[in-house]
Amino acid sequence: MFEVTDFDIFKDTTLAGRMTKIRDIIDPKFDTFATKALPVLAQDGQVWYAHVAKHLRRVTNAPDNTWVAFAPNKRGYKMMPHFELGLWEDNLYLFLAVEENMKPKALDDIVPKLRKITDDVLKLPEYFVLSPDHMVNATQPLTNYNAVVDRFANIKHSEVLIGVTISRDDTRFGTSALDDYLLKVLEHLLPLYQQLK
Numbered sequence: 001m002f003e004v005t006d007f008d009i010f011k012d013t014t015l016a017g018r019m020t021k022i023r024d025i026i027d028p029k030f031d032t033f034a035t036k037a038l039p040v041l042a043q044d045g046q047v048w049y050a051h052v053a054k055h056l057r058r059v060t061n062a063p064d065n066t067w068v069a070f071a072p073n074k075r076g077y078k079m080m081p082h083f084e085l086g087l088w089e090d091n092l093y094l095f096l097a098v099e100e101n102m103k104p105k106a107l108d109d110i111v112p113k114l115r116k117i118t119d120d121v122l123k124l125p126e127y128f129v130l131s132p133d134h135m136v137n138a139t140q141p142l143t144n145y146n147a148v149v150d151r152f153a154n155i156k157h158s159e160v161l162i163g164v165t166i167s168r169d170d171t172r173f174g175t176s177a178l179d180d181y182l183l184k185v186l187e188h189l190l191p192l193y194q195q196l197k
Contacts, residue, residue: 001029002092003174010064010089018062019055026087027052030068033085036179037070040186041083044194046072053086064088065137069097072197079106081196083186084161088137092173094182095163096189097134098196103156113196114149114160120192121145121162128188131161139165163189 006029009021034050041048051069067086071077078101085094102110122142129139132148140148142162151158164185172178 001032001179002087004168006087006173007089007168009087013062015058015060015062019058022055022063022066026066027068030085033179033182034068034070036183037083037085037186040183041070041190044190048072049074049077051077065135067134078102081110081193083189083193084134085182086134090137090168091165092168092178093131093163093165094185095131095134095161096193096196098152098160099134100157100159107153110196111149111153114152117192117195118145118149120195124162124188128162128164131163132158134159134161162192 006026009018009025012018012021030052031050038048038050048070049072051071053063053067053069055063055066065086065088067084069077069082069084071080071082073080078099080102081096081098083094084097086092098110098114122145124142126142128142130142130144130148131139132151148160152160166172166178166181170178172181
């Protein structure tokens with residue numbers, strides 16, 4: 001499904017050109033992955049929806065990344081814990097995401113839940129990582145989890161994302177092994193989602 005050549009979309013620096021490539025090349029792959037991911041997520045009895053990023057507010061700069069989000073809400077996903085599969089110029093990522101859009105309304109509810117799952121997060125396989133911002137291509141080790149949650153609780157523009165990144169030079173691109181890996185990551189993250197929802 002996902003191939004190394006998918007990263008070539010980022011070579012087009014124009015807004016129109018990159019958006020055309022995202023719509024023609026990447027979005028159909030997100031839709032295909034959704035057909036595999038939604039049944040895995042639906043094991044909890046909820047109905048889940050795939051939300052492919054449209055980048056509608058972009059008027060000058062081409063997007064640095066693009067993604068599909070999964071949430072049990074047909075109208076949106078940013079206001080609740082959700083899953084996000086996306087592409088930067090050098091990696092594919094899959095995160096369980098708690099984003100800043102939950103603030104301030106849901107802050108008092110979600111922060112205690114984030115603290116409660118600390119031990120479970122630290123028990124994840126060593127290839128899992130954290131990110132404090134879904135719009136920045138950078139990760140931190142799981143050992144920083146408490147600091148990332150503290151930052152989320154106290155700083156407006158901060159988030160908590162838990163998951164994996166797969167470098168563009170990974171040999172699984174272009175093989176079914178990548179799909180299998182991503183679905184296994186979802187299964188690892190689902191118990192955490194259950195405690196956060």
